[in-house]
Amino acid sequence: MTDELTFAHLTDPHFTVPEFASWSEIANKRALSVLSWRLKRKRRYQREVFEALAHDAARHTDTFVLTGDLTQAGLKSECEAAQNWLAKFAECRRVCVIPGNHDSIRLNGQRAEWEALWAPYMGAGAAFPYVKTFGRVAIVGLSSAVPTAPFLASGRVGSRQRKDLARILIECREQGLCRVLLVHHCPVPSLDSPRRGLSDAAALCEVIAEAGAELVLHGHNHRWMQHTIKGPSCAVPVLSAPAAGSIGMADGRYRAGYYLITVRATECSWQLSAEARQFGQEASHRRELHQFELPKARSEA
Numbered sequence: 295m296t297d298e299l300t301f302a303h304l305t306d307p308h309f310t311v312p313e314f315a316s317w318s319e320i321a322n323k324r325a326l327s328v329l330s331w332r333l334k335r336k337r338r339y340q341r342e343v344f345e346a347l348a349h350d351a352a353r354h355t356d357t358f359v360l361t362g363d364l365t366q367a368g369l370k371s372e373c374e375a376a377q378n379w380l381a382k383f384a385e386c387r388r389v390c391v392i393p394g395n396h397d398s399i400r401l402n403g404q405r406a407e408w409e410a411l412w413a414p415y416m417g418a419g420a421a422f423p424y425v426k427t428f429g430r431v432a433i434v435g436l437s438s439a440v441p442t443a444p445f446l447a448s449g450r451v452g453s454r455q456r457k458d459l460a461r462i463l464i465e466c467r468e469q470g471l472c473r474v475l476l477v478h479h480c481p482v483p484s485l486d487s488p489r490r491g492l493s494d495a496a497a498l499c500e501v502i503a504e505a506g507a508e509l510v511l512h513g514h515n516h517r518w519m520q521h522t523i524k525g526p527s528c529a530v531p532v533l534s535a536p537a538a539g540s541i542g543m544a545d546g547r548y549r550a551g552y553y554l555i556t557v558r559a560t561e562c563s564w565q566l567s568a569e570a571r572q573f574g575q576e577a578s579h580r581r582e583l584h585q586f587e588l589p590k591a592r593s594e595a
């Protein structure tokens with residue numbers, strides 16, 4: 295079993311075009327998202343930018359994690375377009391996906407359109423949390439994408455997922471795996487407003503403080519973010535990249551970027567390096583490099 299894995303973390307590409315057959319299809323909160331796309335997002339996010347990043351990353355790795363908001367309004371046509379892209383891209387690559395709030399815009403009780411379409415890139419039956427193991431690395435996918443009222447973009451993991459997560463994190467630790475957790479909303483409590491944050495971030499952090507994890511990757515905020523949360527024996531890094539389809543503001547802020555992450559197993563620790571790569575005029579380039587070393591739990595060493 296290899297002791298090293300490099301994978302790419304891309305998030306929030308928002309790369310699909312919201313096309314709909316009738317206004318009845320979007321006669322709910324989706325109408326606001328479509329309007330927002332027509333007024334500003336259409337110019338801000340471009341599929342070509344996302345594809346350029348993805349192919350830049352593909353020069354370095356064949357393993358990808360996507361932390362949600364592939365679409366603008368979660369319409370069936372958008373989820374199908376994203377699925378078509380995923381199917382082609384994943385022909386010769388390994389891809390893990392979790393949904394974002396934009397992918398899950400729907401009425402309470404409705405099934406999200408991505409559930410059947412994106413299942414091959416998630417867990418069986420689109421159930422969360424899911425685990426996919428690549429060598430010594432366990433990718434653990436959570437869904438924080440829940441239906442919300444208009445003008446809200448908040449998320450929630452929920453007690454059932456948190457309970458299952460605690461068990462999965464302990465099982466993965468006992469198997470000597472490096473645990474990389476994916477969640478769309480930022481899990482650091484109180485960083486985001488209640489309108490757009492993770493409502494049970496503190497409860498999720500309690501699970502991680504107890505059971506541990508080696509890295510948490512999230513999206514939603516469309517900018518480079520680096521924080522830590524408490525783990526059982528040391529701080530757990532929490533990283534997020536900008537929207538992967540963003541052309542950036544006039545001053546270059548929020549320009550698309552992604553992380554290239556390498557996990558190395560040593561006898562006593564996990565060495566993690568996260569290279570932030572930024573979209574440039576002609577190609578992407580290294581922006582900065584974060585390095586972490588986390589001790590393995592005594593039973594794994």
Ligand SMILES: [Fe+2]
Pocket residue numbers: 306308363394396514515516537
């Ligand atoms: Fe987003």
Ligand SMILES: [Fe+2]
Pocket residue numbers: 363394395396447478513514515
């Ligand atoms: Fe989001």
